[in-house]
Amino acid sequence: MTRESRCPFDPPPAGSAAQDAGPLTRVELSDGSTPWFVTRYAEQRALLSDPRISADVTRPGYPIPANSGSTSSPFSFILMDDPEHARLRRMVTAPFMVKRVEAMRPRVQEIVDQLIEDMLATDGPVDLVQAFALPMPSLVICELLGVPYADHSFFQRNSNALINRQASPQQRRQAVEELVGYLHGLLETKKNQPAEDIFSDLAQRTQKNELSSHDAAMMGVLLLVAGHETTANMIALGTLALLEHPDQLKRLQEEEDPKLVVSAVEELLRYLTITHDGRKRVALEDIEISGHTIRAGEGVIMATDLGNRDPEAFPKPDALDLGRDARHHVAFGFGVHQCLGQPLARMELQVAYGTLFRRIPTLRLATTLDKVPFKHDGSVYGVYELPVTW
Numbered sequence: 134m135t136r137e138s139r140c141p142f143d144p145p146p147a148g149s150a151a152q153d154a155g156p157l158t159r160v161e162l163s164d165g166s167t168p169w170f171v172t173r174y175a176e177q178r179a180l181l182s183d184p185r186i187s188a189d190v191t192r193p194g195y196p197i198p199a200n201s202g203s204t205s206s207p208f209s210f211i212l213m214d215d216p217e218h219a220r221l222r223r224m225v226t227a228p229f230m231v232k233r234v235e236a237m238r239p240r241v242q243e244i245v246d247q248l249i250e251d252m253l254a255t256d257g258p259v260d261l262v263q264a265f266a267l268p269m270p271s272l273v274i275c276e277l278l279g280v281p282y283a284d285h286s287f288f289q290r291n292s293n294a295l296i297n298r299q300a301s302p303q304q305r306r307q308a309v310e311e312l313v314g315y316l317h318g319l320l321e322t323k324k325n326q327p328a329e330d331i332f333s334d335l336a337q338r339t340q341k342n343e344l345s346s347h348d349a350a351m352m353g354v355l356l357l358v359a360g361h362e363t364t365a366n367m368i369a370l371g372t373l374a375l376l377e378h379p380d381q382l383k384r385l386q387e388e389e390d391p392k393l394v395v396s397a398v399e400e401l402l403r404y405l406t407i408t409h410d411g412r413k414r415v416a417l418e419d420i421e422i423s424g425h426t427i428r429a430g431e432g433v434i435m436a437t438d439l440g441n442r443d444p445e446a447f448p449k450p451d452a453l454d455l456g457r458d459a460r461h462h463v464a465f466g467f468g469v470h471q472c473l474g475q476p477l478a479r480m481e482l483q484v485a486y487g488t489l490f491r492r493i494p495t496l497r498l499a500t501t502l503d504k505v506p507f508k509h510d511g512s513v514y515g516v517y518e519l520p521v522t523w
């Protein structure tokens with residue numbers, strides 16, 4: 134669905150119209166299939182936490198977006214069901230828990246401070262994506278996983294191919310193969326030279342036969358891609374949204390309450406919902422919901438960008454209001470697949486927005502909004518470039 138170019142932060146008008154028409158409707162995909170399209174917050178949360186709904190991409194009826202290529206290689210546990218999903222997810226849960234993530238806050242602050250110093254050392258304008266939004270989460274996830282940051286252009290190129298809807302099935306397959314090959318090599322290195330990082334732990338699990346090398350590498354791809362692409366897009370798009378809402382930006386800069394940056398992050402996650410192509414699932418059994426019957430084997434797409442703009446869950450949903458309590462948003466999904474990295478993403482975003490506008494209070498766009506290249510073609514929404522000056 135196409136967005137209205139004058140409202141680049143809002144869901145596509147066709148999506149909003151579908152929401153007005155009711156909580157469930159049908160959409161047609163490019164392969165001619167017509168999965169259910171769930172537009173309302175309450176129904177989305179009900180279905181995302183329903184055990185009769187499957188995330189297994191290999192099941193017939195799973196809604197496959199255009200160009201996503203072969204489904205025979207599940208992208209690790211994000212596309213699996215319990216108990217296998219839970220078994221694999223449990224192996225990497227501990228490093229993403231709030232307490233462990235909070236211990237990383239000083240290091241994230243250090244990275245943010247350094248990137249801003251480097252930006253200020255130039256005369257501007259700079260592209261905020263390359264100078265700040267991408268390297269910050271990329272450096273952080275590399276340290277956490279134990280991936281050499283020197284390889285970042287290699288994995289960024291390949292992860293871009295994975296989340297770009299224009300990439301051909303062939304390009305996607307090649308990107309997965311290259312990333313998996315790279316991670317196999319890295320896991321071998323970690324077996325011989327273990328360190329305090331997630332991939333060393335996964336390497337040890339393969340040695341103890343708790344995990345196959347293939348599963349470890351696929352999990353590595355998931356963590357590497359999910360760990361920097363999402364947060365990077367959120368930093369850049371959130372910065373743009375704040376620059377375009379000067380009244381809200383002023384609050385962030387002037388209000389002393391440290392809780393404001395926490396609620397600002399939740400509100401920006403809700404308002405922007407960067408994983409904007411919906412949570413995709415397939416029904417395992419017939420499900421009665423809001424006067425409709427989803428039949429076993431039918432595909433279901435939960436349009437969480439619309440759920441996060443549902444007036445029944447968020448009054449005046451189209452207003453960006455940094456002071457509102459938006460913690461119950463579904464920008465991180467809901468149910469068993471709810472984002473594993475959310476404590477890390479939250480902390481990174483709090484440090485990023487909290488520092489950027491304090492250190493550079495005169496930050497502004499170095500172009501006009503209509504010239505900003507938005508990622509209409511990606512499964513994660515954001516901007517390709519964000520020229521800023523100060």
Ligand code: HEM
Nearest residue numbers: 210211356359360363364367464465466470472473474478
């Ligand atoms: C602003 C940043 C982020 C956003 C908006 C985001 C969004 C999401 C969403 C919507 C899901 C649910 C997928 C579904 O139900 O089908 C998800 C799952 C996941 N996310 Fe994130 N994410 C972010 C950052 C991160 C980070 C930093 C990591 C760290 C590695 C991460 C790792 C994961 C993983 C592993 C899953 C799969 C969980 C499972 O299937 O059990 N994400 N994310």
